[in-house]
Amino acid sequence: MIDVHAHLDAFEDVKDVIKEAKKRGVKKIVTAGYNLLSSKRSMKIANEFDGVYAVVGVHPENVEEVDKNYLEDLKSLAINKKVVGIGEIGLDYHFTTETKEKQKKMFIDQIELANNLGLPIVVHSRDAMGDTLEILKTHTPKFGGLMHCYSGSIESAKELLKLNFSFSFGGVCTFKNAKNVCAVIENLPLEKIMLETDCPYLAPVPHRGERNEPKYIPLIAEKIAELKNVSLEEVVNETTENAEKLFNLKNH
Numbered sequence: 001m002i003d004v005h006a007h008l009d010a011f012e013d014v015k016d017v018i019k020e021a022k023k024r025g026v027k028k029i030v031t032a033g034y035n036l037l038s039s040k041r042s043m044k045i046a047n048e049f050d051g052v053y054a055v056v057g058v059h060p061e062n063v064e065e066v067d068k069n070y071l072e073d074l075k076s077l078a079i080n081k082k083v084v085g086i087g088e089i090g091l092d093y094h095f096t097t098e099t100k101e102k103q104k105k106m107f108i109d110q111i112e113l114a115n116n117l118g119l120p121i122v123v124h125s126r127d128a129m130g131d132t133l134e135i136l137k138t139h140t141p142k143f144g145g146l147m148h149c150y151s152g153s154i155e156s157a158k159e160l161l162k163l164n165f166s167f168s169f170g171g172v173c174t175f176k177n178a179k180n181v182c183a184v185i186e187n188l189p190l191e192k193i194m195l196e197t198d199c200p201y202l203a204p205v206p207h208r209g210e211r212n213e214p215k216y217i218p219l220i221a222e223k224i225a226e227l228k229n230v231s232l233e234e235v236v237n238e239t240t241e242n243a244e245k246l247f248n249l250k251n252h
């Protein structure tokens with residue numbers, strides 16, 4: 001299994017966290033940066049451990065902290081061999097809409113960086129699906145994209161499928177109040193689905209509220225198997241193949 005979205009730089013005991021995950025069959029992890037410092041840390045962790053890869057980028061909530069050289073800085077990280085994408089990037093209007101225009105520009109600039117470097121993107125979109133879709137339609141990623149922790153509608157998911165996007169799901173789909181997310185999973189083809197934790201946040205049931213770790217990925221795989229009414233083995237094989245393909249893991 002592959003955890004396509006983790007924040008390994010949040011862990012003091014990252015070595016043990018990776019070891020525990022591998023013990024439970026989570027052989028590969030893509031760790032995501034959310035600003036320059038976190039992207040740099042993610043790249044270092046990827047370089048240190050087998051089976052760990054990084055995506056580097058600036059999360060929309062950190063739009064105010066970047067300086068004019070950030071794209072150059074990101075590029076110098078992105079050319080590292082273990083860096084497999086640009087992320088997490090996107091739009092987040094949950095806490096403020098005041099930075100909307102800045103967020104949009106930063107999103108577009110980072111999509112273009114990914115296109116120039118031949119890398120896929122990992123998108124975070126919260127309370128901003130309309131603008132997210134609009135940007136992705138006019139600035140479509142050329143090397144694929146992943147909507148992480150997707151919480152949008154089935155209709156938006158269909159639009160994103162046309163743009164060749166995949167979707168990753170984590171702990172939220174195991175929550176009792178997750179009817180919307182579960183309905184989306186039921187409607188998506190398995191070849192567009194991947195597994196994620198978004199750890200250390202959003203631990204799945206029965207660990208809800210605790211620290212999340214990649215070792216809980218099997219719980220997500222089980223839930224998706226149940227929702228799609230297929231075997232666990234099929235979910236494991238298919239989601240692994242999907243992640244290997246999007247991030248071109250065999251060549252990194």
Ligand SMILES: [Zn+2]
Nearest residue numbers: 005032088198
């Ligand atoms: Zn994340």
